[in-house]
Amino acid sequence: MKLLFVADPLDTFKTYKDSTFAMMREAARRGHVILACEPQQLVWVRGSRVTARRAVEITLTGDADDWYTVAATADVALADVDAVLMRKDPPFDSEFFYATHLLSQAEREGARVFNKPSALREHPEKLAILEFPQFISPTVVTRDPAEIRAFHAEHRDIILKPLDGMGGMGIFRVKDDGLNLGSIIETLNQGGAQTVMVQRFIPAISEGDKRILIIGGKPVPHCLARIPQGGEVRGNLAAGGKGVARPLTARDREIAEYLGPILAARGLLLVGLDVIGENVTEINVTSPTCFQEITDQSGFDVARMFVDALEEALA
Template identity: 75%
Template sequence: MTLLFVADPLESFKTHKDTTFAMMREAASRGHHVWACEPADLVWVRGARVVARRARAITLTGQAERWFEVAAEGELALADTRAVIMRKDPPFDSEYFYATHLLGQAEREGARVFNKPAALRDHPEKLAILEFPQFIGPTLVTRSAEAVRAFHAEHQDIILKPLDGMGGMGIFRVGPDGLNLGSIVETLNQDGAQSLMVQKYLPEIVHGDKRVLVIDGEPVPFCLARIPQGSEIRGNLAAGGKGVAQPLSPRDREIATALGPILAARGLLLVGLDVIGDSLTEINVTSPTCFQEITQQTGFDVAKRFIDALEARLK
């Protein structure tokens, strides 16, 4: 069957760790036809269907450098594919938002899109945790500098982060001395123009910010603990964190099994839950990663599980 991946430029993939590449490789190994385009390629004209104006059919070479060859290139109607897999990396900016609306129109025309475009819009990765307060630590979302100061006075050691950040970008820690709190708030909330998230610092971060993958409501049995290195407070791999795969803890599994069926029922085939200690900190739905790291370290084939789930949804 034909699968269209909507993703970042193929030339930018780091295939030794890229999750979308792992999905493509598994799909191709089963004989599926792999196509790719970028969100900027999506076009709709009245009286016609949503198309990828520059879609590329690719074959995988098995080489590290030139990892793909273009077998065909041209316009492809999304409804003519068996599935569209939305894998554009964050940030969830205006263009990403508009792309979900084009994908939603493609759904009305008969396309099957994963993750579901409406669910992508309804689950911003920082704010989606608000629905599940029983699993999160002390958290504040606000534009108010005064509210942030009050939260700091109560909890003493806090983390501040923008709502549209990714890869650990823009994350600050402020300890009991409150050093630079005012300046950090001004930077993040743009003098009250933008909301930010504030959370109590969780010392368990030294053991890793765990990425728990949930595929069609079922947790992958291993997570990737992204452990901060040196003086860094961020465990994100993009920020230099060390990824260590490990079995899910009872609390990890409790969170994943509670949220998994709810999110899957909303059209979220793949979700990445971020857990520090016993607390859920984010719900990643745009382009969850860590397939290859978990597979390489444990032998559990995450991409196989994902394509199994995708095929089951398409029956």
């Protein structure tokens, strides 16, 4: 099969931990052809089809640094490959949004796109949890500073986060004393111009912010607990968290087995749930990661499970 990965520049991949690379490596092992482009290479012209201009066909070398060579470069209509994998990293900004519309047009022309573009649009990673209140901690989403202050007055220890952040960026904790709450609201809320998510602080973060992967509606049996280090409240690996693979708990499975089939039915082949204690904090659908960390520590081959599910979806 021919697989087109729409992703960040190949030269920026950190192959020792990159999940997209793990997908490519497993697909190549099975003999599939690997093509790649960046979102800005997607073009639609009236009378034609959505095309990846100058897409590269790559061969994996097995070298950690010079990990690929370019076998060919060509304009490729997305409907002419077997699958398009949208793997552009967050943030979900306007350009990402526009790219999903081009991918939806490609679907109308016959392309198979994973994750489904309309599902990407309908599941912003922080707001998607609102549909499942039974699995989340006390939460408010608002542009009103007074609402934030009232939430703090009720819960006393809170987390504030922007809706478009990634890797733990822009996350603040305000404890009972309310120290710097006004300044943090000003920073995130921008005078009422920016919507903010506020949640009650979950002490179980000390045990890790768990990334639970769901592939084809089924949970990977191990998660990656990202444990804050030093004085940090954030467990994100990008913020210095330590990743420790662990088997899923009974609660983890309950959450994943409930959400998995629902999200898979909407065209989300791959989902990354963020779970702290017994609460879902995010539903990641743009470019879920942690394949290699889970595989390296647990021995469970996540990339193999993913390509199995992809092949099944295309059968």
